[in-house]
Amino acid sequence: MSQSHEQPERISDAEHAVMEVLWERSPLTAAEVCEQVCEPRGWSLATVKTLLSRLVAKQALATEPDGKRFLYSPRVARDSYVGSESRRLVDRLFGGRAAPLFAHLAESDALTEDDIAEIEALLKELKS
Amino acid sequence: MSQSHEQPERISDAEHAVMEVLWERSPLTAAEVCEQVCEPRGWSLATVKTLLSRLVAKQALATEPDGKRFLYSPRVARDSYVGSESRRLVDRLFGGRAAPLFAHLAESDALTEDDIAEIEALLKELKS
DNA sequence: CTCCATCGTTTACATACGTAATCGACTACG
């Protein structure tokens, strides 16, 4: 066979917060990431460092040395992460069908006017 | 003040599989639940027992004595679980907006012809 | 009445996750 596919390891909730920062802007140092998340989540720099390490271990982040420290950047695209998470949910909860999800969101008023308009536009796209 | 809201405790992946069985049909005994999930997930009865206990602790299941054993039934509706999980995902990944989720599903071919038709119908409903 | 099958409960143990302190290396300042 060959290089074993390494299907992307699962990213946890806390780790996800760190990824978001780096998807927004990268590469960044640990300290810079902390500047973005420590305040809102009430984390210490140490926590961010741990999460960064774990994400590197999970192959979700790449490091590039910059003098004495590292610069971190995403190695998986946000799109692909978001895609797989969405699919995971749709599979688990709706048997892989997207329509029931939509029905749910609609019923629970999770759809704004704008959402509806946008979705309509998307549908029109799809049919063309 | 009062009864503290007890916002529903988080149900794990394995636990969710058990819930699905009971949402499908209930009340059931532990053995009956096992009949439904042990084979496909490769679990032993012991595992199911543990999961059932944890779900009872989490207030997700109710028990009713039946002779020497218990009958288990869901105490939270599937709809409400599905709703909160969906919202969780939309919040985490799409800033609470549902439209981008659709864009994603659409792009990744996660939408079948049928899905599209159904969603169109739902949209029509919403606008009336 | 005795014993076995079966319950639910308790205990177990490895891995993951959240959160962080500590440590050894190195660099920049004095």
Place this chain on the structure above:
DNA sequence: CGTAGTCGATTACGTATGTAAACGATGGAG
């Protein structure tokens, strides 16, 4: 040159989760 600050790495520790064996009560078969 020594020292204080900073870096990534290592270690820590509590809770959650996946998975299950062991235990004690008990009810039904003989």
